[in-house]
Amino acid sequence: MDRPYQDGSAAVACVEEGGRKGETFDEAAAEEMVAKLRSKFRSGETRNLAWREQQLRNLARMAEEHEDDIMAALKADLGRGRMEVLIEVLGVWKAASHMLKNFKKWAKPHKVGTPLSLKPGRSEVVYEPLGLVLIISPWNFPFLLSLEPLVGALATGNVVVLKPSEHAPASSHLLSRLLPLYLDSQAVQVVEGGPETGKALLGRRWDKIFFTGGTALGRIVMEAASRHLTPVTLELGGKNPLFIDDSADLEISAKRIISGKCTNAGQVCLVPDYILATKDVAARLIPHLKAAIEQFYGTDPSRCADLARIINHSHVRRLQHLVEHAATAACVVHGGESDVESKYFAPTLLLNVPWDAPIMQTEVFGPILTIQTVSGIDEAIDMITARPKPLVVMVFSSREAVRQRFLKETSSGAMVANEIILQAANLELPFGGVGESGMGRYKGRFSFDCFSHCKAAFTKPLGRDLALRFPPSTRRGEMILKAVFRGAYFSLLLLLLGLKKH
Amino acid sequence: MPGGGVSEGSNGGSFGSKEAAELVASVREVFRSGRTRSREWREAQLRGIERLMMDEEEAIFAALAKDLKRSRVENVLCETVQVYQSARQSASSLRKWMKPERVSTNFVNVPARSEIVSEPFGAVLIFAAWNMPFLLSLDPLIGAIAAGNVAVLKPSELAPASSALLAELLPRYVDKEAVRVVQGGADVATALLESRWDKIFFTGGAAIGRRVLAAAAKHLTPVALELGGKNPAYIDSSADFNICVKRIAFGMCVNAGQSCLSPDYVLVEESVADQFTDHLRRTLTSFYGSDPKQSPDLARIATPASWARLHALLSDPATREHIVVGGETDEATRYVAPTIIRDVSLDAPVMQEEGFGPVIAVIKVRGLDEAIEIIAGRPKPLALYVFTTQSAVIDRFVKDTSSGAVCVNDTTSHFVNPALPFGGVGDSGMGSYHGKHSFDCFSHRKAVMVKGTLLDFPVRYPPGSLFNEKLVKALMNMWVVQIVLVFLGLK
16 A cells, blocks of 8 residues: 655555565655755754653653564564564663663763873864664564664664665564654654665665665665765674584583574574584584474474564575575484475474585575584684674683684674573674674664764864974974974983984 | 785786785785784784884985975974874784773673674775875774784875885885785776775775775775865954964965865954954965975975866966965976965855865855854865864854864864874765774774573573563563562562
8 A cells, every 4th residue: 555755754655575566765755855854953953962862762662662562563574472572672672771871971072181292182082973874674673673773873863764674564564653653753764665665765875874684785785875975884694603512511502502593483693503513512412402492392393382483485485495405405303394384494403514505605594503513623613714704603612712712713793602692682792793794883882883973072272382393394393393292202302402413 | 926015016017806816815814824913913013113114214205205395394293203103102002902891791691701802804905095105004004903904005106206115115114924015006906996805994085985985895895984075164253363373374284285184264254354364374474485486395286187186276267366375386396385265155166176285265254153054064074173262162163063073273183192083974984093993993893702501591491481571571671679579479
């Protein structure tokens, strides 16, 4: 159903699964929206700390008051169980309340030191909003990955356009319906739509673009941004490796691995994509993994309310292809069942898939865990470093020496020992990738940096000058300047006393 | 490729995509060996750069004399002392900067150790501009090395003597396999950009900056861009002209105005516009004499193309009639006189592009509001200069305009403070450096959390239940009373 864009309300474009039909949000609509938002930004209201506080409080309230609506939307889009929805809602609430507690402090100018050569003088770093921010969010955590960046953008005083993913239509609709009810819709707009809408938006001049999604789209976003010299933060994905050794408690590790891996049916950028273990450890681990699957999801996971569903039919087929491929099919040691109609995929374990099989070439994004045996730590590290830098490297070991090796010899957005996903709940840690897993970071105070320009402010009183810097120049002047700026005070003394030649 | 500082390019050998790919592979090999990770290696390179600046000063001055005809004092102020200090301070700060940063662990994750660890990106590509050829090559390089990266440096071909000297000297003072210099022009740059780098640092103009960013997008390479823009200055009647005008004149004419930080135009409160112009005229005379062409302190325009651009601008009738001081040019010596242009319209050619010459436009404004409106209506500049004694005026400029930096009652000097991030915003760039900001610019800050398995809470595992939900909610918010109530079955 098409509804025309109305002033002060969210633009709604017709959305079908895949977002291909009848998109009405075009370049002209985008330009008009951007102009209105810029005008709001220029009015200065978003700079006001009280305004920002109000937006953040309202956002927190929205998460609380509409928990049931969010549950329903995520059930419709992803078939997610209550606990997993709750984690997402709490994540939003936590982001908003953590920011509320701290943003005023962070927004204050920070004094920094001034070197002797510039004294007297006062140096400060001032945080200012970048201006017009575009947030593009994905379908796997449609609320958290829209609203946590939004928290950052609003706390720093920007105006925002949010484009949620058309692949999670119930969530996208809910966001576009709710946000105007809670936030200042002159400053925050939601635009629904698919690729054409995305293209129309990316053609505009933004002051910052925040994108969460896949690597291929990430490249397109950065390329579009380059035309306007727009800085971007890209939260992408990758194949996250997990190394486990014999010092790990295999039972608890298996529980953490399975419950983490199957969160949102594996459609999380942070879950392990493949496990690296020695033959012996793998052999002992697999029974624990199977036991955990049964403990959590029952003997028939398709009847389990706690196991989410795959986002759409084409993704189910994609996963089927990866598992049923000639190179992979024989490696299934558990699960493998799926049903396109109900978008179900069973928690699946694969053992020793050939490294060049399709499943090892792409981020799985499904409840399929591959276990690859390696000869030891050295081979594990080689396998990891031969591949693009992932978002997270996980190490299950109680040996600090082993953990340190992975920490130092591999590069990734984050490194975690003995845990899956939960490091993202610590808002003191920066959240972001490196290399093909992304650039930039956010959460907590890092969100503040992400959406601000740190302006240097230097003030000199109108006192005497280091006149030597002005022409006409002399050799003596040159020597004195050198001594001053190098902090070579003894040389300086000699020069001033006329005891040093020049 | 053998480990050598100079790569083909300027001496007739061709440097294409194949050579670029080989070069990247070669430096990545060095990076993978791990030797650039140690503090000792990094410190040794930085001390090497420090020694280079001390021992080779005369050679550097000679190269700068050929490329820019700059005075010795300007060489010191603009380049040599800055690089020296940067190398020295970075070397002595390494231990502190390299330490992991401990952060607190949230309730849900306790017990665990959480920290942020800085690690190098890997292979860094640095493009330097021609106006400060040593500074803009070596200062970023210092950051790249301090962070533990390997680096390829491409100096600007438009400062050929400096480029050649860098190519000759660097291998003698730093690890010549880890730090490489490639000489050449646009074709070499294009070839380099086809390969995948782990970080690119570019200083130059916006047009090329866009192309660098677009090329980097193909490989998802993070980029720092130090661009330029038209830096505005504002001066009101409360400012002490005896001091301010000298500082403005200095910023305007240092390196013959060929600095990304030069004030490009001055917005003057109309009541003091004539007085300001007169004062500026007298100051320029005190700096360079009545015939600036004879002064050894005024630099020359670096390239024929740049000189031609300035010459065309000053000869344009629209500009010419507004020139009140200077305006003379000489092609043979690439000389441009310190020039003051009065009261041009904001749409005039001289107000459209970055001057990059010793030319300044003086424009009358009614007051603060008009000045802010003019500045805010233009692309965000690298620097804004405000000359006033009224703190309310300063506050308004800081709050109501955006720029890379704001410098009050001086020009360019904020650049010298390593504690301040140096960089642009919007059209003037992205990213920042100097001091620790350089270290951060070339580092990936990795989030690290280390947990044990001794404590394991069943509530986190499926299957879900109302009990689990309530408990998780209470835990997330650390509502201790609620947690207790849930456990006691009272909630």
